[in-house]
Amino acid sequence: MGITKTDFMRGMQCPKMLWLDKHKPRLKVIPPETQQRLDAGNDFGDRAMAMFGDYEEMTVYRPGTTVPDKKAMAEKTAEHLAKGTAVICEAAFLYYNNYCAADILRKTETGYDFYEVKNSPEVHAQFIKDAGFQYYIMNRCRVPVERIFIVTHGPDEESPFVINDVTAEAKSYLKWVNDNIWNLNRMQKQAEEYKIEPGEQCTKPYECWYYAYCHGTRAVEDAAEETFLRD
Numbered sequence: 731m732g733i734t735k736t737d738f739m740r741g742m743q744c745p746k747m748l749w750l751d752k753h754k755p756r757l758k759v760i761p762p763e764t765q766q767r768l769d770a771g772n773d774f775g776d777r778a779m780a781m782f783g784d785y786e787e788m789t790v791y792r793p794g795t796t797v798p799d800k801k802a803m804a805e806k807t808a809e810h811l812a813k814g815t816a817v818i819c820e821a822a823f824l825y826y827n828n829y830c831a832a833d834i835l836r837k838t839e840t841g842y843d844f845y846e847v848k849n850s851p852e853v854h855a856q857f858i859k860d861a862g863f864q865y866y867i868m869n870r871c872r873v874p875v876e877r878i879f880i881v882t883h884g885p886d887e888e889s890p891f892v893i894n895d896v897t898a899e900a901k902s903y904l905k906w907v908n909d910n911i912w913n914l915n916r917m918q919k920q921a922e923e924y925k926i927e928p929g930e931q932c933t934k935p936y937e938c939w940y941y942a943y944c945h946g947t948r949a950v951e952d953a954a955e956e957t958f959l960r961d
């Protein structure tokens with residue numbers, strides 16, 4: 731069990747959030763509007779795959795499921811990198827079980843540019859950290875990543891994508907990721923529940939899906955049941 735991009739971002743907001751994801755995920759309550767936003771983001775990401783024309787997608791599912799097979803995806807990605815595929819989508823990498831799937835890698839003369847797609851009208855600080863985590867994994871896997879971009883949505887259908895260069899800032903997170911990824915790895919595996927007092931981290935930068943559980947504002951059984959029904 732390693733750390734994914736989502737694990738890392740959630741664990742950096744609050745280690746207990748990550749611990750609960752791994753040990754008590756049925757306690758989470760995802761607000762319907764958040765779920766809608768996540769679904770819309772998936773559609774936007776699917777459309778963005780073709781923004782540079784033909785592409786190869788690395789997604790591989792475990793047989794009979796819609797669960798990505800990370801190992802198979804990483805192997806497929808390695809094959810396409812070796813043969814110099816021009817545009818690789820969902821390019822997957824594993825580094826000591828830590829994982830990322832980069833939305834788009836686009837070949838350059840000497841390496842690859844990395845595009846992270848976000849269904850948002852603007853670039854938020856969290857997006858750049860998220861790209862920084864993926865850069866860390868690719869860097870450790872010896873992928874020659876050159877520039878890093880966040881793709882946000884444009885004003886209309888005529889210009890659906892806006893490309894924002896965040897190379898310097900995203901690459902500056904290399905040490906920050908390295909300083910935290912191994913502690914989060916250890917913490918998520920511990921048997922006892924991680925202890926932390928609720929505080930600012932419960933709503934910043936995002937409202938936590940375990941808010942009701944930690945604050946005791948709602949019967950945990952009700953919350954768990956609601957999430958179960960939505961899954």
Ligand code: SF4
Nearest residue numbers: 744747932938941944
């Ligand atoms: S509600 Fe607050 S303390 Fe509880 S897991 Fe979420 S962020 Fe952490």
